[in-house]
Amino acid sequence: MALALRSINLNDSSLDYLDQQLDRARAGQSSAIAVLIRAHQRSVYSLALRMLGAREPAEDLAQDVFMQMSDHLKQIESNQHLVFWLRKVTTHKAIDQLRHRARIEWTALDENQAISDPTEHRDPLLQRHLGALLQNLTPDARAVVLLRYQEDLDPTDIARTLDMPINTVKSHLKRSLESLRERLEEVLP
Amino acid sequence: MKKDLESELREALRPVAPSADFTRRLIAQMEAKSAPAAAPPRARPLARPLWWVSGLAASLLIALGVQQHVRAQRELANGLEARRQVLQALHMTSQKLDLAYEAVKHQSSSLLDSESGA
Numbered sequence A: 001m002a003l004a005l006r007s008i009n010l011n012d013s014s015l016d017y018l019d020q021q022l023d024r025a026r027a028g029q030s031s032a033i034a035v036l037i038r039a040h041q042r043s044v045y046s047l048a049l050r051m052l053g054a055r056e057p058a059e060d061l062a063q064d065v066f067m068q069m070s071d072h073l074k075q076i077e078s079n080q081h082l083v084f085w086l087r088k089v090t091t092h093k094a095i096d097q098l099r100h101r102a103r104i105e106w107t108a109l110d111e112n113q114a115i116s117d118p119t120e121h122r123d124p125l126l127q128r129h130l131g132a133l134l135q136n137l138t139p140d141a142r143a144v145v146l147l148r149y150q151e152d153l154d155p156t157d158i159a160r161t162l163d164m165p166i167n168t169v170k171s172h173l174k175r176s177l178e179s180l181r182e183r184l185e186e187v188l189p
Numbered sequence B: 001m002k003k004d005l006e007s008e009l010r011e012a013l014r015p016v017a018p019s020a021d022f023t024r025r026l027i028a029q030m031e032a033k034s035a036p037a038a039a040p041p042r043a044r045p046l047a048r049p050l051w052w053v054s055g056l057a058a059s060l061l062i063a064l065g066v067q068q069h070v071r072a073q074r075e076l077a078n079g080l081e082a083r084r085q086v087l088q089a090l091h092m093t094s095q096k097l098d099l100a101y102e103a104v105k106h107q108s109s110s111l112l113d114s115e116s117g118a
Helices: A012-026 A030-052 A055-071 A079-100 A109-113 A124-134 A139-149 A155-162 A166-187 B002-012 B022-034 B036-117
Strands: none
Touching (some): A012 A030, A012 A079, A030 A079, A030 A139, A030 B022, A055 A079, A079 A139, A124 B002, A139 A155, A139 A166, A155 A166, A166 B002
16 A cells, blocks of 8 residues: 655654554553654644635544544554544545535635645645635545645545545546636636 | 646645644643543542441441340340349248248137137
8 A cells, every 4th residue: 555645744764753653652652642643733634624624623623533543543553554544534524524514604715825835835826716716626526636636645545545436536536627727717817 | 737737736735734732732632531531540549448437337337236235135134033033022922921821820720729628
Protein backbone atom coordinates (compact mmCIF):
# COMPACT_ATOMS: atom_id res chain seq x y z
CA MET A 1 0.00 0.00 0.00
CA ALA A 2 1.71 3.12 -1.22
CA LEU A 3 0.17 5.85 0.85
CA ALA A 4 1.35 9.34 0.08
CA LEU A 5 2.48 11.33 3.09
CA ARG A 6 2.97 14.70 1.47
CA SER A 7 0.77 16.54 3.90
CA ILE A 8 2.95 15.73 6.87
CA ASN A 9 6.18 15.80 4.86
CA LEU A 10 7.81 12.78 6.47
CA ASN A 11 11.01 11.06 5.45
CA ASP A 12 12.12 7.50 6.36
CA SER A 13 13.81 8.49 9.64
CA SER A 14 10.80 10.46 10.83
CA LEU A 15 8.54 7.53 9.87
CA ASP A 16 10.69 5.24 12.05
CA TYR A 17 10.50 7.83 14.80
CA LEU A 18 6.69 7.97 14.52
CA ASP A 19 6.49 4.16 14.54
CA GLN A 20 8.45 4.24 17.81
CA GLN A 21 6.13 6.90 19.17
CA LEU A 22 3.16 4.75 18.15
CA ASP A 23 4.60 1.85 20.19
CA ARG A 24 5.00 4.18 23.18
CA ALA A 25 1.51 5.60 22.70
CA ARG A 26 0.06 2.06 22.66
CA ALA A 27 1.78 1.56 26.04
CA GLY A 28 -0.18 4.57 27.31
CA GLN A 29 2.47 7.32 27.24
CA SER A 30 0.61 10.60 26.78
CA SER A 31 3.75 12.41 25.54
CA ALA A 32 3.90 9.96 22.61
CA ILE A 33 0.21 10.52 21.86
CA ALA A 34 0.93 14.26 21.78
CA VAL A 35 3.75 13.67 19.26
CA LEU A 36 1.38 11.68 17.02
CA ILE A 37 -1.27 14.40 17.25
CA ARG A 38 1.22 17.13 16.34
CA ALA A 39 2.49 15.07 13.40
CA HIS A 40 -0.96 14.53 11.91
CA GLN A 41 -3.09 17.47 13.10
CA ARG A 42 -2.53 19.63 9.99
CA SER A 43 -3.74 16.90 7.67
CA VAL A 44 -6.76 15.96 9.81
CA TYR A 45 -7.74 19.56 10.53
CA SER A 46 -7.34 20.68 6.90
CA LEU A 47 -9.51 17.81 5.65
CA ALA A 48 -12.16 18.68 8.25
CA LEU A 49 -11.94 22.42 7.52
CA ARG A 50 -12.31 22.04 3.76
CA MET A 51 -15.07 19.48 4.11
CA LEU A 52 -17.12 21.46 6.67
CA GLY A 53 -16.17 24.97 5.57
CA ALA A 54 -15.65 26.58 8.99
CA ARG A 55 -12.93 26.52 11.62
CA GLU A 56 -14.89 25.76 14.78
CA PRO A 57 -16.74 22.64 13.57
CA ALA A 58 -13.51 21.55 11.87
CA GLU A 59 -11.59 21.70 15.17
CA ASP A 60 -14.42 19.84 16.92
CA LEU A 61 -14.35 17.12 14.29
CA ALA A 62 -10.54 16.88 14.41
CA GLN A 63 -10.74 16.52 18.21
CA ASP A 64 -13.32 13.73 17.83
CA VAL A 65 -11.04 11.94 15.39
CA PHE A 66 -8.01 12.12 17.70
CA MET A 67 -10.08 11.06 20.73
CA GLN A 68 -11.21 8.05 18.72
CA MET A 69 -7.60 7.42 17.69
CA SER A 70 -6.47 7.23 21.33
CA ASP A 71 -9.13 4.56 21.93
CA HIS A 72 -8.09 2.53 18.87
CA LEU A 73 -4.29 2.67 19.15
CA LYS A 74 -4.04 -1.07 19.85
CA GLN A 75 -5.59 -1.76 16.43
CA ILE A 76 -3.19 0.57 14.57
CA GLU A 77 -0.30 -1.45 13.16
CA SER A 78 2.07 1.27 11.92
CA ASN A 79 2.32 4.99 11.27
CA GLN A 80 1.29 4.40 7.63
CA HIS A 81 -1.76 2.54 8.87
CA LEU A 82 -2.43 5.44 11.24
CA VAL A 83 -2.33 7.97 8.37
CA PHE A 84 -4.77 5.83 6.35
CA TRP A 85 -7.01 5.41 9.42
CA LEU A 86 -7.04 9.15 10.22
CA ARG A 87 -7.96 10.13 6.64
CA LYS A 88 -10.68 7.48 6.50
CA VAL A 89 -12.27 8.43 9.84
CA THR A 90 -12.03 12.17 9.16
CA THR A 91 -13.63 12.03 5.72
CA HIS A 92 -16.37 9.60 6.81
CA LYS A 93 -17.24 11.72 9.85
CA ALA A 94 -17.31 14.90 7.77
CA ILE A 95 -19.50 13.31 5.06
CA ASP A 96 -21.89 12.05 7.77
CA GLN A 97 -22.12 15.55 9.28
CA LEU A 98 -22.79 17.14 5.89
CA ARG A 99 -25.48 14.58 5.05
CA HIS A 100 -27.24 15.35 8.32
CA ARG A 101 -27.52 19.04 7.52
CA ALA A 102 -30.86 19.83 5.90
CA ARG A 103 -29.37 22.72 4.00
CA ILE A 104 -25.71 23.49 4.07
CA GLU A 105 -25.05 27.13 4.82
CA TRP A 106 -21.67 27.66 3.30
CA THR A 107 -19.38 30.18 4.84
CA ALA A 108 -18.83 33.59 3.29
CA LEU A 109 -16.07 34.08 0.79
CA ASP A 110 -14.04 36.10 3.28
CA GLU A 111 -13.92 33.19 5.68
CA ASN A 112 -13.00 30.81 2.88
CA GLN A 113 -9.89 32.87 2.39
CA ALA A 114 -8.66 31.44 5.67
CA ILE A 115 -9.10 27.89 4.36
CA SER A 116 -5.89 28.30 2.39
CA ASP A 117 -2.52 29.20 3.80
CA PRO A 118 -1.91 32.82 2.75
CA THR A 119 1.87 32.46 2.84
CA GLU A 120 1.84 29.78 0.15
CA HIS A 121 -0.36 31.46 -2.46
CA ARG A 122 0.91 32.08 -5.94
CA ASP A 123 -2.35 33.72 -7.00
CA PRO A 124 -4.37 34.69 -3.93
CA LEU A 125 -7.51 35.56 -5.89
CA LEU A 126 -7.53 32.25 -7.77
CA GLN A 127 -6.80 30.33 -4.57
CA ARG A 128 -9.63 32.09 -2.77
CA HIS A 129 -12.10 31.30 -5.55
CA LEU A 130 -10.97 27.67 -5.68
CA GLY A 131 -11.56 27.34 -1.94
CA ALA A 132 -15.05 28.81 -2.30
CA LEU A 133 -15.95 26.73 -5.38
CA LEU A 134 -14.86 23.57 -3.60
CA GLN A 135 -17.70 24.16 -1.15
CA ASN A 136 -20.21 23.80 -3.99
CA LEU A 137 -19.25 20.19 -4.66
CA THR A 138 -21.25 17.35 -3.09
CA PRO A 139 -19.72 15.91 0.10
CA ASP A 140 -18.50 12.74 -1.67
CA ALA A 141 -17.00 14.70 -4.58
CA ARG A 142 -15.35 17.16 -2.18
CA ALA A 143 -13.78 14.32 -0.19
CA VAL A 144 -12.42 12.80 -3.41
CA VAL A 145 -10.92 16.13 -4.54
CA LEU A 146 -9.38 16.79 -1.12
CA LEU A 147 -7.82 13.34 -0.89
CA ARG A 148 -6.46 13.75 -4.43
CA TYR A 149 -5.07 17.29 -4.24
CA GLN A 150 -4.51 17.91 -0.52
CA GLU A 151 -3.38 14.44 0.51
CA ASP A 152 -1.90 13.50 -2.90
CA LEU A 153 -3.55 10.06 -2.95
CA ASP A 154 -4.03 8.13 -6.19
CA PRO A 155 -7.57 6.99 -7.16
CA THR A 156 -6.97 3.45 -5.81
CA ASP A 157 -6.10 4.75 -2.33
CA ILE A 158 -8.98 7.23 -2.44
CA ALA A 159 -11.35 4.36 -3.24
CA ARG A 160 -10.00 2.38 -0.26
CA THR A 161 -10.23 5.36 2.07
CA LEU A 162 -13.80 6.24 1.14
CA ASP A 163 -15.02 2.64 0.62
CA MET A 164 -16.02 3.68 -2.89
CA PRO A 165 -15.67 1.88 -6.26
CA ILE A 166 -12.64 3.19 -8.16
CA ASN A 167 -14.77 4.08 -11.18
CA THR A 168 -16.92 6.30 -8.94
CA VAL A 169 -13.76 8.00 -7.68
CA LYS A 170 -12.54 8.63 -11.24
CA SER A 171 -15.97 9.91 -12.23
CA HIS A 172 -16.08 12.31 -9.25
CA LEU A 173 -12.60 13.60 -10.10
CA LYS A 174 -13.44 14.17 -13.77
CA ARG A 175 -16.77 15.89 -13.11
CA SER A 176 -15.40 17.97 -10.21
CA LEU A 177 -12.49 19.27 -12.29
CA GLU A 178 -14.85 20.14 -15.16
CA SER A 179 -17.23 21.89 -12.78
CA LEU A 180 -14.42 23.82 -11.05
CA ARG A 181 -12.94 24.85 -14.41
CA GLU A 182 -16.29 26.10 -15.70
CA ARG A 183 -17.09 28.07 -12.58
CA LEU A 184 -13.59 29.46 -12.40
CA GLU A 185 -13.90 30.76 -15.96
CA GLU A 186 -17.18 32.43 -14.95
CA VAL A 187 -15.67 34.29 -12.00
CA LEU A 188 -12.21 34.83 -13.54
CA PRO A 189 -12.76 35.16 -17.28
CA MET B 1 -5.41 24.26 -18.55
CA LYS B 2 -6.05 20.89 -16.84
CA LYS B 3 -2.48 20.80 -15.54
CA ASP B 4 -2.74 24.39 -14.41
CA LEU B 5 -5.97 23.78 -12.54
CA GLU B 6 -4.61 20.69 -10.80
CA SER B 7 -1.48 22.52 -9.79
CA GLU B 8 -3.53 25.47 -8.54
CA LEU B 9 -5.71 23.05 -6.55
CA ARG B 10 -2.62 21.55 -4.91
CA GLU B 11 -1.45 25.02 -3.99
CA ALA B 12 -4.87 26.05 -2.68
CA LEU B 13 -5.23 22.86 -0.67
CA ARG B 14 -1.96 22.90 1.20
CA PRO B 15 -2.58 21.73 4.77
CA VAL B 16 -3.17 24.50 7.30
CA ALA B 17 -2.59 24.40 11.03
CA PRO B 18 -5.38 24.41 13.61
CA SER B 19 -5.42 27.05 16.36
CA ALA B 20 -2.30 27.33 18.52
CA ASP B 21 -3.83 25.68 21.59
CA PHE B 22 -5.46 22.81 19.67
CA THR B 23 -3.04 20.12 20.88
CA ARG B 24 -3.06 21.39 24.47
CA ARG B 25 -6.88 21.37 24.61
CA LEU B 26 -6.99 17.93 23.03
CA ILE B 27 -4.49 16.42 25.48
CA ALA B 28 -6.41 18.01 28.39
CA GLN B 29 -9.62 16.48 27.04
CA MET B 30 -7.95 13.05 26.77
CA GLU B 31 -6.62 13.31 30.31
CA ALA B 32 -10.06 14.34 31.60
CA LYS B 33 -11.59 11.37 29.80
CA SER B 34 -9.06 8.92 31.23
CA ALA B 35 -9.43 10.32 34.79
CA PRO B 36 -12.68 8.46 35.64
CA ALA B 37 -11.03 5.22 34.54
CA ALA B 38 -8.35 5.80 37.20
CA ALA B 39 -10.99 6.32 39.89
CA PRO B 40 -11.57 2.65 40.93
CA PRO B 41 -8.05 2.21 42.46
CA ARG B 42 -8.76 5.36 44.51
CA ALA B 43 -11.95 3.78 45.80
CA ARG B 44 -10.00 1.03 47.58
CA PRO B 45 -8.65 3.19 50.44
CA LEU B 46 -12.21 4.45 50.98
CA ALA B 47 -13.49 0.88 51.16
CA ARG B 48 -11.16 0.04 54.07
CA PRO B 49 -12.74 2.40 56.67
CA LEU B 50 -16.16 1.19 55.60
CA TRP B 51 -15.00 -2.38 56.18
CA TRP B 52 -13.76 -1.50 59.67
CA VAL B 53 -17.02 0.28 60.49
CA SER B 54 -18.96 -2.77 59.38
CA GLY B 55 -16.72 -5.02 61.49
CA LEU B 56 -17.07 -2.80 64.54
CA ALA B 57 -20.86 -2.70 64.18
CA ALA B 58 -20.99 -6.49 63.87
CA SER B 59 -18.79 -6.90 66.99
CA LEU B 60 -21.04 -4.55 68.98
CA LEU B 61 -24.13 -6.48 67.91
CA ILE B 62 -22.52 -9.77 68.94
CA ALA B 63 -21.47 -8.30 72.34
CA LEU B 64 -24.99 -6.99 72.92
CA GLY B 65 -26.42 -10.40 72.02
CA VAL B 66 -24.08 -12.20 74.43
CA GLN B 67 -24.89 -9.70 77.19
CA GLN B 68 -28.62 -10.24 76.65
CA HIS B 69 -28.13 -13.99 76.74
CA VAL B 70 -26.13 -13.84 80.00
CA ARG B 71 -28.76 -11.56 81.55
CA ALA B 72 -31.55 -13.92 80.52
CA GLN B 73 -29.66 -16.90 81.93
CA ARG B 74 -29.11 -15.03 85.20
CA GLU B 75 -32.77 -14.07 85.44
CA LEU B 76 -33.75 -17.66 84.77
CA ALA B 77 -31.40 -18.87 87.54
CA ASN B 78 -32.77 -16.24 89.93
CA GLY B 79 -36.31 -17.31 89.10
CA LEU B 80 -35.50 -20.94 89.72
CA GLU B 81 -33.87 -20.06 93.06
CA ALA B 82 -36.89 -18.02 94.10
CA ARG B 83 -39.18 -20.88 93.12
CA ARG B 84 -37.04 -23.28 95.15
CA GLN B 85 -37.18 -20.97 98.17
CA VAL B 86 -40.96 -20.60 97.91
CA LEU B 87 -41.36 -24.37 97.70
CA GLN B 88 -39.06 -24.79 100.69
CA ALA B 89 -41.05 -22.23 102.69
CA LEU B 90 -44.28 -23.96 101.75
CA HIS B 91 -42.78 -27.27 102.76
CA MET B 92 -41.66 -25.88 106.13
CA THR B 93 -45.05 -24.24 106.69
CA SER B 94 -46.72 -27.53 105.90
CA GLN B 95 -44.51 -29.35 108.42
CA LYS B 96 -45.33 -26.75 111.11
CA LEU B 97 -49.00 -27.02 110.38
CA ASP B 98 -48.73 -30.81 110.71
CA LEU B 99 -46.99 -30.41 114.06
CA ALA B 100 -49.64 -27.92 115.21
CA TYR B 101 -52.35 -30.27 114.08
CA GLU B 102 -50.75 -33.16 115.95
CA ALA B 103 -50.40 -31.00 119.05
CA VAL B 104 -54.00 -29.88 118.92
CA LYS B 105 -55.12 -33.39 118.25
CA HIS B 106 -53.08 -34.68 121.21
CA GLN B 107 -54.46 -32.06 123.58
CA SER B 108 -58.01 -32.80 122.50
CA SER B 109 -57.66 -36.50 123.14
CA SER B 110 -56.05 -35.85 126.60
CA LEU B 111 -58.92 -33.59 127.56
CA LEU B 112 -61.51 -36.15 126.51
CA ASP B 113 -59.71 -38.82 128.53
CA SER B 114 -59.61 -36.66 131.69
CA GLU B 115 -63.29 -35.84 131.36
CA SER B 116 -64.31 -39.46 130.94
CA GLY B 117 -62.07 -40.46 133.96
CA ALA B 118 -63.76 -37.89 136.15
